[in-house]
Every structure is written in structure tokens, then in C-alpha cells.
Amino acid sequence: MPAKDQDTARRRALVTGAAGGLGREVAIQLARRNCVVAVTDINGEGLAETIGRIGETGSESESIVSDFTSEGAPEAAVEKVVARWGGIDILVNNAGYGVIEPFLDATYKAWTRTLALNVTALAMACKAAGRVMREQRSGRIINITSPGSRMALPDYTAYTASKAGVDSITRAAAVALAPYGVLVNSLAPGMMDTEMQRSTEVDLARANGRDDLQAFLDERTRRIPLGRRAEISEVAEAVVWLCLDAPRYMTAERLNMSGGLDKD
Template sequence: MPAENQTDALRRALVTGAAGGLGREVAIQLARRGCAVAVTDINGEGLAETVRLISETGARTESIVGDFTLEGAPEAAVTKVVERWGGIDILVNNAGYGVIEPFLDATFRAWTRTLALNVTALAMACKAAGRIMRDQRSGRIVNITSPGSRMALPDYTAYTASKAGVDSITRAAAVALAPYGVLVNSLAPGMMDTEMQRSTEVDLARANGRNDLQAFLDERTRRIPLGRRAEIAEVAEAVVWLCLDAPDYMTAERLNMSGGLDKD
């Protein structure tokens, strides 16, 4: 299929894990800023709603439903964007998976599933988009990490280890792509009340023998220096800033949007 538009002004974006939560909000905000936005997720129903919301902004959009952990899936998603719009200017690696599992009960299944999405698929997406951006001599990649990547969380180690992997890939990709003017940064959101966060905290309460869920959640919120959880929209604003507005000299950076939870 011939490329529809190759003008410099058009920002062509791919957002992973965009069927809900942070990914959907980032996709909508990018669309409102005039980007053409391709979205991908394993959840087709949620993704269809995201596409509907993007279309309401008048932006162009493309839906890619599928399991991002399958071999070749990240590369195929990037190829689809390039075939459709002639290039790719923005990649937001937002898709994520995590499961509560006490360290001494760790399972192969949980670890492989977590690392397959959060680390391997993310690295393959950075590679695939990075190659196109290298040839374009422009582009921005934003990887979603977590304050957990620097914490000792024995009930959530596969996830925290995977996000430490995200930090590592971000630094390596930033250096690999720096000679071509391509920027790679990451963003660590604080606690946002998304589906993923809610089910994780329910499981965490159970693992800690807590039946008083609301009290447990309130205790966790009180640990945040700003004293409240993050709004999805404000975290998305920071992601979009990295994608569109951050200065050209900023790369290999990790931006904390955690209300002071992550202070390192």
C-alpha cells in the first residue's frame, strides 16, 4: 500500500498497550496534538474503543490487535505503521504485565510471561522503530518503566526486574541511536488507579493476609509524598511532553512522575 503522507509536520506514532489505562490516554492526547496514532494491544475490545475515541479527535488511526510477545509481533507493528504513513516518529512502549507472586513461590510461567512482554517485546520494538528512525535521522522513543525497578519488592520481583530491564534497554537504545539524533527516554509513573494497578493491589493485599482492602490502599497512598495517587491524564501529559516537547538534548533520561515516591 502506498504511503499516505510523508510530510515533516505529521507525527506518526505507535502506542503499545493502548486498550485502556495509560496507553489509551497517551494515544488520545497524541491525537489531540495532531499526530497520526497507531495503537496495539492484545485486548481487541478495549482497543476498538480507543480507536473510536481517537477518531473523535479527527486524527488518523490504525488498530493492530495481537499478542505483542509473539516472535515478530513488534517488528510487524512497526512495519504496518511505516507502510501506512511512510515512517514512524514516535514509539511509546507502554504495554505491561505483572503478577503478584511471593519470591519463594516464583513460577517459570509468571517470569517468562512478564519478561516476554516488558523486556523482550519492548527491546524488539525499540530495535524495529530505531532502525527506521536511524534512517530518517529523527524520532523519539518513550519506554514506560516503574518506581518498582529500583525497589526491593519480594512479592513482585518478576515485574520489578523486568522494569529494571526497561531502564537498561532505555540507556542502551539511547546510546545506540544518539548518533542519528533519535532520542530514547523513559518515564516512571506513580500509582495510577488503572485495571492493572487495582488487580495488583487486590492480590498484594491477599498475599499479605489483609482483608481490609480500603485501609490497605489508604496506607499505600499515604506513603506517596504528595499524598495522593496520580491521575492517568497528568502522567500521559508527561509522556506526550517527552514525545513532542522535550528539548533535543534530552536522551537516556528517566523521568519520575511518582509524586515523590521515587526519589533516587
């Protein structure tokens, strides 16, 4: 059995959007830190791969294939975690959706879908986990936001608006749960090499009439003060730090990890 860090008491975690990318890496790193981890996503095939990777750490896991935009789905996922392990100590709201649409061509369908997953589902997951954590008088919730929530980006306004909503929910949930010792924070990662990032940039290049995709990507990378894109693993390390190691007096905070792109 692979060795795990022994500095962390057994924690019970739920990670959403864990079929790949950042969500998968967060789940694996939590498992390495002696957490039992439930993972959820609409992509069952991707979840199966994540579960296999968690199994390599020797940790327990639970796969929950679910469409979080369905009413009651976030609450049901939290209930499964509680039924399996008797409570929930960590919630990482990583699931997200975004589409490139110039503002004047925006569609009701894209806005509705984006807000349903990025805002409503996230809020319901916070509520459901928060109720359990309130009774435990402990717990940590981490919401994945975006530097875009503070920027004027007319080609994907639905996404950036939804992430501004995540920032607001994070602050409200933090205040609501503070009397019970529950911490709620967010993390804003910069550009990473994930499937969602890649597809977004392909569409963004097309929307801006850019035929040379690599030149377009290089230009975007040069905007980052650190001069490179984030590794998925290093962003996951920051999420896990918020889950396990951040001071117990830290709540309602937004941790910026954009390589200096978001300087506010």
C-alpha cells in the same frame, strides 16, 4: 471536527498497550496534538474503544490487534505503521504485565511471561522503530518503566526486575541511536487508577493477609509524599511532553513521576 493544537507537525506514532488506561490516554492526547496514531494491544475490544476515542479528535488512526510476546509481532506492528504513513516518528512502549508472587513461591511461567512482554517485546519494538528512525535521522522512543525497578519488592520481583531491564534497554538504545538524532527516554509513573494497578493491589492485599482492602489502599497512598495517587491524564501529559516537547538534547533519561515515592 474538534480543534487540535497546530503547534505540532504531523507526527506518526505507535502506542503499545493502548486498549485502556495510560496507553489509551497517551494515544488520545497525541491525536489531539496533530499526530496520526497506531495503537496495539492483545485486547481487540479495548482497542476498538480507543480507536473510537481517537476518531473524536479528527485524527487518523490504525488498530493493530497483536500479542507482542509472539516472535516478530513488534516488528510487524512497526512495519504496518510505516506501510500506512511512510515512517514512524514516535514509539511509546507502554504494554506491560505483572503478577503478585512471593519470591519464594515464584513460578517459571510467571517469570517467563513477564519478561517476554516487559523486556523482550519492548526491546524488539525499540530495535524495529530505531532502524526506521535511523534512516529518517529523527524520532523519539519513550519506554514506560516503574519506581519499582529501584526497590526491593519481594512480592512482585519478576515485574520489578523486568522494569530494571527496561531502564537498561533505554540507556543502551539511547546511546546506539544518538548518532542518528533519535532520542530514547523512559518515564516511571507512580500509582494510578488503572485496571492493572487495581488488580495488582487486590492480589497484594491478599498475599499480605489484608482483608480490609480500602484500609490497605489508604496506607499505600499515605506513603506518597504528595499524598495522592496520579491521575492517568497527568501522567499521559508527561509522556506526550517527552514525545513532542522535550529538548532535543535530552536522551537516556528517566523521568520520575511518582509523587515523590521514588526519591533517588
